[in-house]
Structure formats: C-alpha cells, structure tokens
Amino acid sequence: MAHAQTQQEVVQRKVPAQRVLVAEDNVVTKDLLEMLLTQRGHQVDIVTDGKSALEALQNNSYDVVLMDFHLPELDGLEVAASFRDTNGAKEAPRFVAMTSDMKGLLEHAADCENFDGIMPKPFDLEDVCRVIEGQEMPLSGETPVPVAPVGKDKAAQIPAKSTTPIPSHIQKLGYNFLRWPDDFDGERLSARGLQASLDNRKFDAILVRERASIDDLAQIWTTKSLFSLPVIDLTGALGKRADLDGSKLSTAESDQVTRLVEGFHNRLAKLHDDVLLSDDIGDKLLGHIYLTGCGLKPVYDAQEKGFVCYNAVLPSDVIEQEAKKLVQSEFLSQSFFDRFPQCDRCQSSRFNVREECPDCNSPNIVEQAYLHHFVCAYQGPESDFRQGDDLVCPKCRQELSHFSIDYDKPGSVMVCSTCAHATSEPDVGLLCMDCEAHFDGDTVGATDVFSYALTDRAYAYLETGRALLGRKREAMRFAELPVELIVALNAELKRFSDNNTPFALVDISYRNKSEIDHEHGPRQFDQARDLFLENLDNVLRKEDTIVKGQAYDFALLRETDPQEVRDGLEDIRTNASEVLRLDLGVVMHVYGPEEFS
Amino acid sequence: MVTALTDGLSYLSAQSLASLAALFWFTIVFEVPRYTLSFVAAALTGGPKTQSVGEVRTRPRVSVVVAGHNEADSIEKCVRSLLEQSRRPDEIVAVSDGSSDNMPAKLADMKRRGLVDQVHCTDLRAGKSAATNLGVRWSSGDIIINVDCDCSFDRHAFKHVIEPFGDPEIGAVSGNILARNPGASLVATFQAIEYMISISLGKQADALKEEVVCVSGAFGAFRREALDGVGGIDVGGGEDLDLTLRLREAGWRIGFRPDAICYTDVPDTLSGFIKQRFRWERDALRLRYRKHMDIMNPLTPRFSVRELFHELDFIFFHVIAAAMLPFYLLWLFATYGNLAFSILLAAQIGLLVFDGLAFVLAALKTPKADSLRLLPFMPGFSIFNGGFMRFVRLAAYLQEWIFNASDQDNYVPEKVRLVRRW
Structure with a gap:
C-alpha cells in the first residue's frame, strides 16, 4: 500500500486549483483557454473587455489574471496599472499579459512592470499551464523521479512501478507518441495530452509505458478525440485490448508499428469530424472500430469477469452495452462468439463448475464401484467389501474371489465425504468466483458474447457525419x-x-x-x-x-x-x-x- | 344329464352319514378345515382395525425403498401415491436396477423436483433382491417399507402398516393386497376374489395363529434391526417368503394389517396368470423343501415347533391336497362311474356354501374391495379355485420337483441363478 501511495503522489503531482481571471475578447482563444484551464481543474472567470475585468478584480480575489493586451474599453496595461494603484502591492494576483504584439507591449516598458509575465501569442498550451500553475511541468519526456518518503526504508526498498523505456527501434521510427503516464498527469490531462486531444493529427499513437488498468486509461475515452490514436502497450499487461503489444516486438518487427500508425492515419483522414469530435461513447467506439479496420473482436481473458475482453482499451461491460445499442440502431452487425454462464447477482462468468453432492452441494464426492455378490444378493459400494487386499461380503462373510462368477460391478456411486449422501447422479453446480453465489447447472443463466462488424450504414455515418442521420x-x-x-x-x-x-x-x-x-x-x-x-x-x-x-x-x-x-x-x-x-x-x-x- | 343329476341326488340322499363321509372324504379332509379357521378368525376379530398391537410411542423414521427394472413409466405414479400418504414417509429411496429404459433419467428428474430423496442407479441388472438391498443399504429409517413399482396405496396404508411396530416383538408387518383391475378379464376377476379371500381373510387368520409366513414383496414393512439382523433380503425368487421365514426363525413376530391396503395389477390373461402361479408355487416349494427343509427336522438346531405347524399346514393343504385330487377323481369315477358327476356336483354345491360364507366374511373384513361387483362371479371362482388351481399347483410342484424349473425363471438374472444354492 505504502508503495502504491508513493507512486500516486509522484504521478499525480497535485497542482492546487487556481482561481483564474481571463480577459480576452477573441472568441476562439477565450473558448480554448476556458477549456484548457477547467480541464486542469482550475476555476475560471472570463471577461471580454477591460472594464469588466477591473470590476471582476475589485469584487473577487484571483491567483492569476491572464489578460489580453488589446481589450475594448480599457486595455490590459491600463487595467493592471489601475488595479495596482488602488490596491497597492499586497495580495495582488499574478498578472500575465498575452499578446501577439510583443514589440508594441515592450515599447511601454514602464507599464510592463505591472505584469508578472508576458506570453507571446499564439501561445503554447504547455506554457500557459506552466505560468498559471507556477511550476515546471514534466512535459517533454523526462520521467518523474519517484521520491521515496524519508524514514520509510521499507517502502524505499520496494522498486517503484517500472516505467518501460521506449525501445530504440520504436523511438527510431520518429513518431510523435503521447505517453502514459508521462503525458497524462494523473486525473487531469497534461497540456501535451490536451494538445493531442485538440489536434490529434499531430500525434501518431499512445504509448503505454507502465502497467495500467483499463480504469487508469479512461482518459483516452473521456477526452475528445484521443480514441483515434492507436494504443501501443509496451508492458504487455493490456493484452489484446491494446492495438499493438509492444512488449514482445523485436527490432525486425517494428514495421508493425508503422503499419498500425499508417493504417490509423489513413482511415482517420476519412473519418468525419462529427464522429472524431463527438463526446458520445457510442460514436467513439464506432470511430475506434473504424480506425482499427478489423471490427470489434472478443478474446478469452480469464482476468475479466465476463471472461472476454475486446480489442479496445475500454471495460468489457461498457463495450457490450454500447455495442448492443449500436446493433439496435443498425450500426453494428453481430455474430455469435461464445456462450457463458452468468451470475445473476454480480454478472460474473467466473465460475467453479464442479460435480457436487445434490444434498449439501459439497464437491467433495468420491466415486466408488458397486459390488453385487450374486449368492446372497448383497449389493453395496466396494468399501463395504474391502478388507485389505481381499473382498469379503459383509452379509455372508464369504470371500469374493472370482469376478463375474462370485460378483460383478453393476455400476458406481458418488459418495459425499461431507454429508455421506450417496447418489449415482451427482449434480452439476456452479460457484461464482466473484460473489460466491451458488447455482445449479440447469438453472444458471447464460449470456452470449458476439463479435461485431460495422454495417454499411455505419460506414456512411462515419465518413459523412450526422448529415446522414x-x-x-x-x-x-x-x-x-x-x-x-x-x-x-x-x-x-x-x-x-x-x-x-x-x-x-x-x-x-x-x-x-x-x-x-x-x-x-x-x-x-x-x-x-x-x-x-x-x-x-x-x-x-x-x-x-x-x-x-x-x-x-x-x-x-x-x-x-x-x-x-x-x-x-x-x-x-x-x-x-x-x-x-x-x-x-x-x-x-x-x-x-x-x-x- | 338331468336324469343323471336326479339319480345322483336320490343316491346321495339314500346314504348314511358314514357312507357320505367315505364318499366326500377329500372335501371333508382338505376343504372344510381350510374355511373353519377363517370363520374362527372372523368371529374373534371384530373388524378390520382391531389388530392394533399397540401405539407407536416415539415417531419412528420411515424409509420407503422402491426398486425396479425398466419402470420409467410407472415409477412416478407409484411415488406420487407414496407422497399422498397421511403418514408421509420420511425418506424415499428409489433404485433403478440396471434399467435400459429411461428410468435413471426419470429418477434424476424426480429427484430434482424433490419427489424422491435418494436415487441410486446401476448399469447391470442384479435382480429385485440385490436392488432392494442396495436401497436399504443407503436408507436411514428405523422402519423400512418395501414396495413394488407397479403398486399404489390407500391414503392411510402407511399409518396402519407401521402401527404394529409399537410392539417390540414385531419384526415385520405385511400389508393387504387387492387387485386393481378386477374388471380386466374373467381371470382377473377370479384373482380379485382370491386376493380378497386368501390374502385379506386368510392372512388375518394366519395372524391370529401367529402364522403369517409371507410378508408380501409388493407391500411390507420391516424393522431395520430385524432386517439387518438377518442380513437383508436373499436371492429370489420368492424372496419375500424366504425373508419372512428367516425373520421368524430369528424370533421375530410377523404382523398383518388388513386395513393397510395396496393395489396391484394382477395378470389379466390366463397364460400370464398360469405363468405367475407356476413361478410362485415353484419358489414356495424350492424355498420350503430345499432351502428351509431343516426347519422341520427335529435333529437340526433350526428345528422349531412353531414353524412345524405352518409347514405341516402347507404340506397338507397345498401339496398333498393337490397331489390327492387326481387320485380322488380316479377313484370316484372307477367306483361310481357316471354317478361321479353327481357326487362332484354335490360336493361343489356344498363347497359353494362355504365359499359364499367366506366371501361374505372377507367382504365384511375388507370393505375397500368392490365385493358387490364380484358377487356374481362367486360360483365360477369356487370351481376355478377348488379345481383348476389345484391342477396348476400340482403341475408346478411336479415341474419344480423333477426339473428344478425355477432355475430357468428370468425373475432373477442368469448370473445369479447360476450360483444360487437352492
């Protein structure tokens, strides 16, 4: 546990939420900043002119003010100067100027004193985060160094979750990878991640470098358009869910990465923005199936509750639920893959299937042969007769020496070692490995698993967007x-x-x-x-x-x-x-x- | 014919009592005593419920063992009538004895539906005895009721059949068996009357004399202690008679409850009937005079005066009576020529009176039997039972005596017959 916590602290690097005032009149820039900063967990107020900026500053307190140099009514310089004049230096927020006219701003060097920083436009999203959050971000690939808690020797000895280095033959391909966890920064999306989301065409794939669960990778599906990047798993832990298992990839096989990335890019060029930018998980799943070019295929996976996973980094139950809806709306066609028993209490298909005692459900049953002693009509399990090596009839004390003349074995019986019940027809019982519910073989429910393929309707939708609908x-x-x-x-x-x-x-x-x-x-x-x-x-x-x-x-x-x-x-x-x-x-x-x- | 009859009657009426006795010696010796005891029994016991030996104080655990070979069609009906009992059995153990029909699957299904408590199946047929022993081996009751698959039971049959076990000396109790299909054919009707008189009334008389010697395999109850004490059931056929004889030998008293009623289908064709009786009579002879001969030998430790009585009873009224009948007839015709018909007729009329009386008594004792419907067949039964049956019996005895014919009965599997000692 100690280890896990340490790890989380390192990865997430919780940035305290900042109160940010953005004064910006350009609609696009305004929207972009709002989206970026709220995604990062900050509280953002937006104003579009200098006068309301000043009002907001008087009425609320902010940690950071992000201000466009050119604003209607009052420009950024005037706002900052006016605020400093009235409030003095104490408890003032950090003022950051944004401008595409660096030259013009610097000409008023004196006024620039009122700003704590200047950001040239068009700005880099990474810079924005750095400035707002007032700290260095692990942006360009340096792995965060795990900080072992002082005085906890034991925890320090446990090696931190190893981040797989990117193999040189993959690096050599020269692709722009979005890396997990490096570029994801815990629960929030890093600036680089956000950039990938806004302009995914600049990225080629998502590289998973640390063992990650499906839940860890949820951002791929919650963030706009990230689903359109192929997932290459360097750890091998994702199995068939990843689009490529990079853990076993030899140097000679690096062309697989090329093929994957190019395949995604080629199909992405045809994917309509309606789908690419959609927030709907069904759309995203459709888009993903389209981009992989090979349908949605179940694979046996003993780790999964339902015993199958699919070729997408999404929980199987979510996939099944969405796929069902998409089949109904005729975007997917399904074909039967397999049938599993299913626990109606916890939906798990992980069962211990065993022959068991019909009376007490114990699987501790032992098969014994029946012996029939012809002469005296005694018939019972072999243990009744056993005396060392000899078979002696418990009724008439005669020794049974010749099979088929003295006796035969007309059948067998299952004797329960728990309750001593005997039966020739043991039940088949199923014990749910997840909730320990017990089911009889003939009453347990079943669920069918399908593989899915895109329909013509889906292709039309994916390539022409909602116009079709x-x-x-x-x-x-x-x-x-x-x-x-x-x-x-x-x-x-x-x-x-x-x-x-x-x-x-x-x-x-x-x-x-x-x-x-x-x-x-x-x-x-x-x-x-x-x-x-x-x-x-x-x-x-x-x-x-x-x-x-x-x-x-x-x-x-x-x-x-x-x-x-x-x-x-x-x-x-x-x-x-x-x-x-x-x-x-x-x-x-x-x-x-x-x-x- | 009519003249012969009137001649006969006038001849008979002219005879003295002594010469009549000389004429009807067979009837007087072999027939009359047979009835007398029944009448006495009827006189001494008031009604069907008087033979209550005592109340069962603690509620015993009752297991029913039902074993069958290829009984997939009848087993559920049988079990359902077991479940309809006012005294429900605590456990039902069903055994499929190497059935090749659907019986194992049928039993498994019944087990799933909770109709039976234990199901045991074997792949090879072992015979009724071994199959029943297997069921008893797994049963847990203090009292074990053994029933046939093709039987069904009155609602209170179990309640009545376990009542006598309140007496600690009682080791087994026989139920009362009636024909379920008296209307199926004339043979079936005759058998229905026969069951009523010989089992229902006859065993009541036997019980009175402490001479119940066969707890019928179709419906009998056993004290577990008694059953285990004698090692369970031995190889059949006639295993019910054999078991009862061995229980008696071990000192147990055997009871009979006329009100514990069980119905069974009797053979409805003459050939079926003859085949069944041949088997019964052969088995009786084989068991009594091969396996259990020494019961009658005063020089062996197994000798018992109590057993001697019913053995003599059987020898006299069954074996000798059957053996003597041809000689009697020969003698009658040789001596009296045509007059013999009249004499036989007269004897039959006399017998009819006795049979009628027995019938009325049996009908009173066994209200369940549909006696009114059977009444018109009474005279026919009288001839059938007194004449025809005796020849059947005789033929069976001869066949068994000379050819060991019971060794050919497929009632038990061949592998068992080969090693059977008697």
Missing part, C-alpha cells in the same frame, strides 16, 4: 459550428438579448452526398454544392450570411422571424435547387434565437 434529434451544438458562424451568431444573440431583434439560422445538409460521391465522384458533389450555395445566396437578401461548413452549410438570416423562414423554406429550397443537374437531397432546418439559450 438528419438533424432531427440532434440539438444544435455550438462548439461544432464554424468559428466564423459562431462570431456572427454571437453578435445576433447579443442583438436579440439587447433589443429582441429576431434572427434565423438555417442549417443545410445533403442527404444524397454518399450516393453522389459514389456515382459521380466527390468533385461533382462539391461543385453541385457550391452552385447550390451560390443560388441560395441569390435567393436570400444581401444582409444574410452563408457559411460553408464541413458536412453542413449554414445561412444566418438577420432580423427575420424564424417562423416566416420555416413557412417559406420549401420555396427557398426549390428556387436554389432550380438549375442543379444533380439532386443533392437538400435538408434544411431552421433554428430561432430561443434555441440558443
């Missing part, structure tokens, strides 16, 4: 919209809240995309789509904006009642589609201001 049941997700649209939408929302000016957002998806891609090629589709948008632009008014997205396109109609748009939607669609040679299968949905609250 239509938007009906999907709530509008702000984060998924193009930045350009978010900015415009923000402005409209503000106008709506200020003076109730309505607006309508139309999202446009193309039902026939995969069909056209298949029949005419993606180029044709793109041309048709562009033409449609051009037409649409003509149909709409000047002040309306059309934004081209990935799977969807959007039209923002200013000062318009959404209901009016809904009523006229069919006309708009027909007019815009008029000259198109291909039927795009345009589907449009209208959202009003109330749907963004």
Whole structure:
C-alpha cells in the first residue's frame, strides 16, 4: 500500500486549483483557454473587455489574471496599472499579459512592470499551464523521479512501478507518441495530452509505458478525440485490448508499428469530424472500430469477469452495452462468439463448475464401484467389501474371489465425504468466483458474447457525419459550428438579448452526398454544392450570411422571424435547387434565437 | 344329464352319514378345515382395525425403498401415491436396477423436483433382491417399507402398516393386497376374489395363529434391526417368503394389517396368470423343501415347533391336497362311474356354501374391495379355485420337483441363478 501511495503522489503531482481571471475578447482563444484551464481543474472567470475585468478584480480575489493586451474599453496595461494603484502591492494576483504584439507591449516598458509575465501569442498550451500553475511541468519526456518518503526504508526498498523505456527501434521510427503516464498527469490531462486531444493529427499513437488498468486509461475515452490514436502497450499487461503489444516486438518487427500508425492515419483522414469530435461513447467506439479496420473482436481473458475482453482499451461491460445499442440502431452487425454462464447477482462468468453432492452441494464426492455378490444378493459400494487386499461380503462373510462368477460391478456411486449422501447422479453446480453465489447447472443463466462488424450504414455515418442521420434529434451544438458562424451568431444573440431583434439560422445538409460521391465522384458533389450555395445566396437578401461548413452549410438570416423562414423554406429550397443537374437531397432546418439559450 | 343329476341326488340322499363321509372324504379332509379357521378368525376379530398391537410411542423414521427394472413409466405414479400418504414417509429411496429404459433419467428428474430423496442407479441388472438391498443399504429409517413399482396405496396404508411396530416383538408387518383391475378379464376377476379371500381373510387368520409366513414383496414393512439382523433380503425368487421365514426363525413376530391396503395389477390373461402361479408355487416349494427343509427336522438346531405347524399346514393343504385330487377323481369315477358327476356336483354345491360364507366374511373384513361387483362371479371362482388351481399347483410342484424349473425363471438374472444354492 505504502508503495502504491508513493507512486500516486509522484504521478499525480497535485497542482492546487487556481482561481483564474481571463480577459480576452477573441472568441476562439477565450473558448480554448476556458477549456484548457477547467480541464486542469482550475476555476475560471472570463471577461471580454477591460472594464469588466477591473470590476471582476475589485469584487473577487484571483491567483492569476491572464489578460489580453488589446481589450475594448480599457486595455490590459491600463487595467493592471489601475488595479495596482488602488490596491497597492499586497495580495495582488499574478498578472500575465498575452499578446501577439510583443514589440508594441515592450515599447511601454514602464507599464510592463505591472505584469508578472508576458506570453507571446499564439501561445503554447504547455506554457500557459506552466505560468498559471507556477511550476515546471514534466512535459517533454523526462520521467518523474519517484521520491521515496524519508524514514520509510521499507517502502524505499520496494522498486517503484517500472516505467518501460521506449525501445530504440520504436523511438527510431520518429513518431510523435503521447505517453502514459508521462503525458497524462494523473486525473487531469497534461497540456501535451490536451494538445493531442485538440489536434490529434499531430500525434501518431499512445504509448503505454507502465502497467495500467483499463480504469487508469479512461482518459483516452473521456477526452475528445484521443480514441483515434492507436494504443501501443509496451508492458504487455493490456493484452489484446491494446492495438499493438509492444512488449514482445523485436527490432525486425517494428514495421508493425508503422503499419498500425499508417493504417490509423489513413482511415482517420476519412473519418468525419462529427464522429472524431463527438463526446458520445457510442460514436467513439464506432470511430475506434473504424480506425482499427478489423471490427470489434472478443478474446478469452480469464482476468475479466465476463471472461472476454475486446480489442479496445475500454471495460468489457461498457463495450457490450454500447455495442448492443449500436446493433439496435443498425450500426453494428453481430455474430455469435461464445456462450457463458452468468451470475445473476454480480454478472460474473467466473465460475467453479464442479460435480457436487445434490444434498449439501459439497464437491467433495468420491466415486466408488458397486459390488453385487450374486449368492446372497448383497449389493453395496466396494468399501463395504474391502478388507485389505481381499473382498469379503459383509452379509455372508464369504470371500469374493472370482469376478463375474462370485460378483460383478453393476455400476458406481458418488459418495459425499461431507454429508455421506450417496447418489449415482451427482449434480452439476456452479460457484461464482466473484460473489460466491451458488447455482445449479440447469438453472444458471447464460449470456452470449458476439463479435461485431460495422454495417454499411455505419460506414456512411462515419465518413459523412450526422448529415446522414438528419438533424432531427440532434440539438444544435455550438462548439461544432464554424468559428466564423459562431462570431456572427454571437453578435445576433447579443442583438436579440439587447433589443429582441429576431434572427434565423438555417442549417443545410445533403442527404444524397454518399450516393453522389459514389456515382459521380466527390468533385461533382462539391461543385453541385457550391452552385447550390451560390443560388441560395441569390435567393436570400444581401444582409444574410452563408457559411460553408464541413458536412453542413449554414445561412444566418438577420432580423427575420424564424417562423416566416420555416413557412417559406420549401420555396427557398426549390428556387436554389432550380438549375442543379444533380439532386443533392437538400435538408434544411431552421433554428430561432430561443434555441440558443 | 338331468336324469343323471336326479339319480345322483336320490343316491346321495339314500346314504348314511358314514357312507357320505367315505364318499366326500377329500372335501371333508382338505376343504372344510381350510374355511373353519377363517370363520374362527372372523368371529374373534371384530373388524378390520382391531389388530392394533399397540401405539407407536416415539415417531419412528420411515424409509420407503422402491426398486425396479425398466419402470420409467410407472415409477412416478407409484411415488406420487407414496407422497399422498397421511403418514408421509420420511425418506424415499428409489433404485433403478440396471434399467435400459429411461428410468435413471426419470429418477434424476424426480429427484430434482424433490419427489424422491435418494436415487441410486446401476448399469447391470442384479435382480429385485440385490436392488432392494442396495436401497436399504443407503436408507436411514428405523422402519423400512418395501414396495413394488407397479403398486399404489390407500391414503392411510402407511399409518396402519407401521402401527404394529409399537410392539417390540414385531419384526415385520405385511400389508393387504387387492387387485386393481378386477374388471380386466374373467381371470382377473377370479384373482380379485382370491386376493380378497386368501390374502385379506386368510392372512388375518394366519395372524391370529401367529402364522403369517409371507410378508408380501409388493407391500411390507420391516424393522431395520430385524432386517439387518438377518442380513437383508436373499436371492429370489420368492424372496419375500424366504425373508419372512428367516425373520421368524430369528424370533421375530410377523404382523398383518388388513386395513393397510395396496393395489396391484394382477395378470389379466390366463397364460400370464398360469405363468405367475407356476413361478410362485415353484419358489414356495424350492424355498420350503430345499432351502428351509431343516426347519422341520427335529435333529437340526433350526428345528422349531412353531414353524412345524405352518409347514405341516402347507404340506397338507397345498401339496398333498393337490397331489390327492387326481387320485380322488380316479377313484370316484372307477367306483361310481357316471354317478361321479353327481357326487362332484354335490360336493361343489356344498363347497359353494362355504365359499359364499367366506366371501361374505372377507367382504365384511375388507370393505375397500368392490365385493358387490364380484358377487356374481362367486360360483365360477369356487370351481376355478377348488379345481383348476389345484391342477396348476400340482403341475408346478411336479415341474419344480423333477426339473428344478425355477432355475430357468428370468425373475432373477442368469448370473445369479447360476450360483444360487437352492
């Protein structure tokens, strides 16, 4: 235990949660910082102009203030100076300036005294963490040195959990690996990890260097898009769950790593962002199956309660649960793998299956032959007759000397050594190894295990995104919209809240995309789509904006009642589609201001 | 025929008592005493429930042992009637004796459903005796009730059959057996009457004389101490008679309960019936005069005056009566020619009176038997039992005496018959 605790302390390096004020007017930067810092466990307040920054500083106390140099109303320099003037030096938070204009800032060298640090933009996420948390981060691969507690000799003697060094033949491949535990930093995600999450294309694989349980690796699935990296297990402890067992990989076999990584990259290029960025575990699982290129396959694993694990670093029960749902929604097809008895109390399939006494369920039963002494009709277990080497009839005291003339063995009996009950039909009983519940062989429940493969529908979804499914049941997700649209939408929302000016957002998806891609090629589709948008632009008014997205396109109609748009939607669609040679299968949905609250 | 009859009657009416006795000596010697004892028994015991020997003070543990060979179809019905008992057995031990039908699986299923407590199966047939011994070996009761698979029981049969064990001298109690299928055929009907008179009424008389010599294998109860004392059941057939004789020899008293009623299917074809009786009579002869001969020999330590009586009873009323009948008939026809028919008829009429009386008594003693329906068959039974049966018996005795025919009975497996000593 002492050892385990020491280990945890080293790995997690608990950073005290900081109170952070971010003053930033750029929507994207603002969102990014908020996401990064909350992920790291900090408490973050965000303001978008200098005046409210000053107000927030007066009303609350902060550990760190992250301030953009250029802010509306008051700029960062003025805010810092003004705060220091009124409050003096005591208990002031650390002020950190962010700017892309280092030169401009440094020109006002005097004012810079009010800042404890300056961060050039675009900033490195690692730097942000370092500055906020005021400490060095183990970022670029140095293994944290385990600190043995002083005075605990015993604990110190136990070697700390060994971190497997990255074998040179894997390192030589030159891939950018996200390493566990190095880049995961305990329960929170390290900056490097976060970077991988935000831009996974810069990383090639996750390298597990220490023995880790499925739970330890949960972040792979809870963090956006990390599931899209193949997992290479250098410890061998993950077994078939990892995409590659690196522990037994010889130098000559390092091409397996190459093949794995390239395979993932190739398929990732086709994976739609809807799936890649989804928070839904079902989507992630689908994406993972897609990227592995080999379906979801169960493998026998005695460590697992259900006796199987799958080729994904996820708990088997989660996989089975999600897979079942995906089968129902026709994204996966299943084929039978095996059937296991299952404990209805704890869902375990780990049983001790044994022949046992029907009376007391003891497995301590011994088989004995029956002896039938012909002359006197005595029939009983052999032990009744045994006297050393001789067989003597307990009834008539005669010695049995000739098999088939004096006696024969008409059958056998199982005698329970626990309760002395005898039976020729022992029961088959199952004892659950996890909760010790007992079941009879003929009453125990069973569960079927399947292997899963992606259906055509799943392929279409994975490559075209939600457009395939239509938007009906999907709530509008702000984060998924193009930045350009978010900015415009923000402005409209503000106008709506200020003076109730309505607006309508139309999202446009193309039902026939995969069909056209298949029949005419993606180029044709793109041309048709562009033409449609051009037409649409003509149909709409000047002040309306059309934004081209990935799977969807959007039209923002200013000062318009959404209901009016809904009523006229069919006309708009027909007019815009008029000259198109291909039927795009345009589907449009209208959202009003109330749907963004 | 009619003239012969009237001639006969006028001849008979003209005879003196002494010459009538000379004429009907067979009937007087072999038939009349047979009934008298029954009448006495009936007179001395008021009703079916009077032979209560004493209350069972502590509740004994009762085990039922039922052994069968290829009885998959009948075993469940049998066990269900065991479970319907007002005195439920504490344990039911079922033995499949090398069955080649579905019986082991059937028993395992019944065990799972809790109908039986123990199930034991062997792969090779060992015979009823050895199979029952095996069941007894595993049973735990103080009283062991042995039943046949094809029997079913009255609700209170067990309660009644264990009651006599309150008397510590009682080693075994025989149940009362009635035919379940009296309407199946004429032969079955005759047997139903026979069971009523000879088992139900006859054994009551035997019990009175302390002469119950066969605790029937279909339904009997045994004190464990007694059963273990004599080493259990010996090789069959006729193992029920053999066991009872050995229990008696060991000093145990044997009881009979007419109200502990068990029903069994009797053979409904004449050939089936004759085959069964041939087996019974052969076994009786083999056991009494081969295995247990020395009971009657005053020079051996096994000699016992008590046993001498029933042995003489059997010799006289069964063996000699059967042997004498042909001679009597020969003598009758040789002496009286055509008149012999009238004499036989007259004797039969006289016997009918006795049989009628016995029937009424048996019917009174055994209210369970459907006696009213059997009544019309009474005269037929009288001839069947007094005439035909005697020839069957005689043939069986001769066959056994001369050919050891019981060695061919497949009732016990061949491997056992080969080494059987008697």
